[in-house]
Amino acid sequence: xxxxxxxxxxxxxxxxxxxxxxxxxxxxxxxxxxxxxxxxxxxxxxxxxxxxxxxxxxxxxxxxxxxxxxxxxxxxxxxxxxxxxxxxxxxxxxxxxxxxxxxxxxxxxxxxxxxxxxxxxxxxxxxxxxxxxxxxxxxxxxxxxxxxxxxxxxxxxxxxxxxxxxxxxxxxxxxxxxxxxxxxxxxxxxxxxxxxxxxxxxxxxxxxxxxxxxxxxxxxxxxxxxxxxxxxxxxxxxxxxxxxxxxxxxxxxxxxxxxxxxxxxxxxxxxxxxxxxxxxxxxxxxxxxxxxxxxxxxxxxxxxxxxxxxxxxxxxxxxxxxxxxxxxxxxxxxxxxxxxxxxxxxxxxxxxxxxxxxxx
Amino acid sequence: xxxxxxxxxxxxxxxxxxxxxxxxxxxxxxxxxxxxxxxxxxxxxxxxxxxxxxxxxxxxxxxxxxxxxxxxxxxxxxxxxxxxxxxxxxxxxxxxxxxxxxxxxxxxxxxxxxxxxxxxxxxxxxxxxxxxxxxxxxxxxxxxxxxxxxxxxxxxxxxxxxxxxxxxxxxxxxxxxxxxxxxxxxxxxxxxxxxxxxxxxxxxxxxxxxxxxxxxxxxxxxxxxxxxxxxxxxxxxxxxxxxxxxxxxxxxxxxxxxxxxxxxxxxxxxxxxxxxxxxxxxxxxxxxxxxxxxxxxxxxxxxxxxxxxxxxxxxxxxxxxxxxxxxxxxxxxxxxxxxxxxxxxxxxxxxxxxxxxxxxxxxxxxxxxxxxxxxxxxxxxxxxxxxxxxxxxx
Numbered sequence: 001x002x003x004x005x006x007x008x009x010x011x012x013x014x015x016x017x018x019x020x021x022x023x024x025x026x027x028x029x030x031x032x033x034x035x036x037x038x039x040x041x042x043x044x045x046x047x048x049x050x051x052x053x054x055x056x057x058x059x060x061x062x063x064x065x066x067x068x069x070x071x072x073x074x075x076x077x078x079x080x081x082x083x084x085x086x087x088x089x090x091x092x093x094x095x096x097x098x099x100x101x102x103x104x105x106x107x108x109x110x111x112x113x114x115x116x117x118x119x120x121x122x123x124x125x126x127x128x129x130x131x132x133x134x135x136x137x138x139x140x141x142x143x144x145x146x147x148x149x150x151x152x153x154x155x156x157x158x159x160x161x162x163x164x165x166x167x168x169x170x171x172x173x174x175x176x177x178x179x180x181x182x183x184x185x186x187x188x189x190x191x192x193x194x195x196x197x198x199x200x201x202x203x204x205x206x207x208x209x210x211x212x213x214x215x216x217x218x219x220x221x222x223x224x225x226x227x228x229x230x231x232x233x234x235x236x237x238x239x240x241x242x243x244x245x246x247x248x249x250x251x252x253x254x255x256x257x258x259x260x261x262x263x264x265x266x267x268x269x270x271x272x273x274x275x276x277x278x279x280x281x282x283x284x285x286x287x288x289x290x291x292x293x294x295x296x297x298x299x300x301x302x303x304x305x306x307x308x309x310x311x312x313x314x315x316x317x318x319x320x321x322x323x324x325x326x327x328x329x330x331x332x333x334x335x336x337x338x339x340x341x342x343x344x345x346x347x348x349x350x351x352x353x354x355x356x357x358x359x360x
Numbered sequence: 361x362x363x364x365x366x367x368x369x370x371x372x373x374x375x376x377x378x379x380x381x382x383x384x385x386x387x388x389x390x391x392x393x394x395x396x397x398x399x400x401x402x403x404x405x406x407x408x409x410x411x412x413x414x415x416x417x418x419x420x421x422x423x424x425x426x427x428x429x430x431x432x433x434x435x436x437x438x439x440x441x442x443x444x445x446x447x448x449x450x451x452x453x454x455x456x457x458x459x460x461x462x463x464x465x466x467x468x469x470x471x472x473x474x475x476x477x478x479x480x481x482x483x484x485x486x487x488x489x490x491x492x493x494x495x496x497x498x499x500x501x502x503x504x505x506x507x508x509x510x511x512x513x514x515x516x517x518x519x520x521x522x523x524x525x526x527x528x529x530x531x532x533x534x535x536x537x538x539x540x541x542x543x544x545x546x547x548x549x550x551x552x553x554x555x556x557x558x559x560x561x562x563x564x565x566x567x568x569x570x571x572x573x574x575x576x577x578x579x580x581x582x583x584x585x586x587x588x589x590x591x592x593x594x595x596x597x598x599x600x601x602x603x604x605x606x607x608x609x610x611x612x613x614x615x616x617x618x619x620x621x622x623x624x625x626x627x628x629x630x631x632x633x634x635x636x637x638x639x640x641x642x643x644x645x646x647x648x649x650x651x652x653x654x655x656x657x658x659x660x661x662x663x664x665x666x667x668x669x670x671x672x673x674x675x676x677x678x679x680x681x682x683x684x685x686x687x688x689x690x691x692x693x694x695x696x697x698x699x700x701x702x703x704x705x706x707x708x709x710x711x712x713x714x715x716x717x718x719x720x721x722x723x724x725x726x727x728x729x730x731x732x733x734x735x736x737x738x739x740x741x742x743x744x745x746x747x748x749x750x751x752x753x754x
Contacts, residue, residue: 128405
């Protein structure tokens with residue numbers, strides 16, 4: 001038997017670089033976006049490379065991966081790459097192959113787009129497909145939203161700037177949705193249900209108690225067995241206790257659902273990076289198509305597209321018009337849930353007399 | 361094989377223009393694991409609740425990370441996916457592949473698991489979704505035989521990721537793929553064997569556009585920047601943007617500059633570079649005429665994270681500029697100082713950003729041997745409760 005190899009790390013990226021990329025590495029001059037989903041980069045050498053970007057559902061079967069490999073052999077010398085938002089890109093040196101590749105991708109069901117002022121793929125989490133703490137499915141909500149917003153993926157002239165959407169199926173935010181133009185975040189709304197029988201078998205009680213950021217968990221003896229109790233009014237459903245103790249599940253089909261946050265950005269371009277802020281505290285889980293969530297996201301996109309100025313991201317637009325105007329224009333209800341009450345809550349109060357007075 | 365699971369709810373999600381994850385699953389439904397997975401997911405869609413149990417410690421010999429144990433809570437109804445562990449495989453930097461390698465991975469995964477993947481997971485790994493415990497060692501052996509290794513999980517260095525940088529971007533201020541690969545190789549032990557209070561993520565972006573979201577999603581973000589002047593090609597500016605080009609230079613560029621360092625008189629663009637904060641907006645918009653300067657490097661930011669547990673944080677500037685390609689040893693030294701301190705005093709599940717807030721940035725800097733600098737803060741303190749240390753004073 002061969003020697004067991006460990007700690008070898010990933011294969012070196014140079015093995016996978018197309019010749020045109022190797023040759024012009026670090027010597028790119030400029031790029032254009034001749035049409036949605038196609039970038040053309042020009043190097044100092046005069047070489048050009050056409051990148052054709054197609055959507056994927058992130059969850060990919062080996063059947064699809066093999067099909068991508070075949071397309072890469074046919075069109076891009078066997079090379080391909082994925083983007084940070086789960087799109088696939090084929091890098092072509094022959095412009096005449098761009099159209100046939102796009103046609104083949106479309107035929108297979110992987111549309112091309114997601115460049116420039118568009119809505120590209122939604123970064124998202126595992127949901128009911130593969131996660132223990134999810135308050136909703138992820139892939140199903142993403143699919144439903146992108147079906148509806150599809151015209152924004154295939155175009156670059158419908159929005160003032162790019163609009164990034166992210167989805168996370170619980171507050172752990174494996175999808176790190178806290179800095180997106182629109183963040184869709186599934187939430188639990190009920191304190192953990194404690195499995196007292198399992199508690200002493202599968203959990204360490206002191207670390208379970210200390211995991212709670214609000215001190216809501218106390219030790220307790222239940223039916224003669226060591227366990228814990230939760231002061232429910234102190235629970236903010238963060239599920240940190242569940243992460244350290246499987247006997248503290250927060251999953252609840254009746255009360256789990258989805259919240260929507262707006263105005264975050266990661267890029268430093270123009271304004272500093274911003275967190276997303278709460279727009280809608282709760283919408284119901286309504287599989288398989290989540291119509292309430294889809295309609296809310298679509299509405300936010302449309303109001304933004306109508307009112308924002310060129311190059312203004314969602315958060316920059318809201319900063320210009322102010323939050324009162326945002327709630328007015330969107331017609332969303334402003335509630336006490338919108339007001340922060342965690343660690344840095346006081347920093348979010350409007351400690352000034354600066355107010356735009358308007359008739360809604 | 362048992363009967364094909366019927367999934368009327370999920371089938372709704374095979375319709376519409378966006379590529380469907382359900383279609384992906386159906387493409388490999390002949391695999392009994394996937395058949396049961398579809399049945400279990402349909403149940404979740406009916407009951408509005410997930411059916412995965414919490415964790416389970418499984419892995420490969422000698423590693424503490426890379427495999428996420430996953431079991432369902434309906435073993436009698438869906439036995440074929442009762443064990444359905446996730447494997448994180450460290451992706452090549454920049455997510456470049458060739459068809460030969462993709463096919464090899466598919467062949468291995470067809471033999472050893474469900475045939476379902478994520479290209480890619482949120483941290484950047486290639487994720488193989490769903491296999492049994494008994495397949496883990498053979499799978500690991502198959503993967504290493506084609507030169508792939510596992511990624512991170514748990515309280516370790518998570519798989520670093522980077523933008524495509526110099527491979528295909530004119531704005532890359534340093535070689536993100538090279539640095540990402542070197543850092544990944546340097547910290548193999550820390551990546552495979554969790555020994556920290558909690559996770560530690562590295563992300564590498566070539567400029568302030570931050571295509572890999574490093575500032576929000578990593579404990580250590582390395583973001584490309586430059587020191588000298590933005591390069592202006594006045595001729596290209598005239599040619600591409602003054603008459604047409606869809607850009608109003610005064611409105612769209614000068615007035616959107618966050619540091620108000622630009623002026624435009626209708627024929628000449630001037631930049632007061634000493635006021636420029638390297639945000640990238642003007643370069644993004646006037647890309648045929650403006651380029652980052654020549655003296656390029658990176659800023660190092662620390663402490664970004666999602667909400668759990670003390671609230672979400674964006675990373676803050678620790679080192680405003682460093683010639684990163686020639687200073688990796690210095691970076692390793694700083695990072696290891698930070699890990700020593702955090703390892704000793706950090707609480708369980710406390711990310712470095714939360715740790716620094718708890719002990720105070722001033723104390724943190726003193727402990728890791730860095731000088732305080734005004735670039736690290738948005739403004740000096742406004743409260744007068746200063747912990748003076750009189751011991752050192754004469």
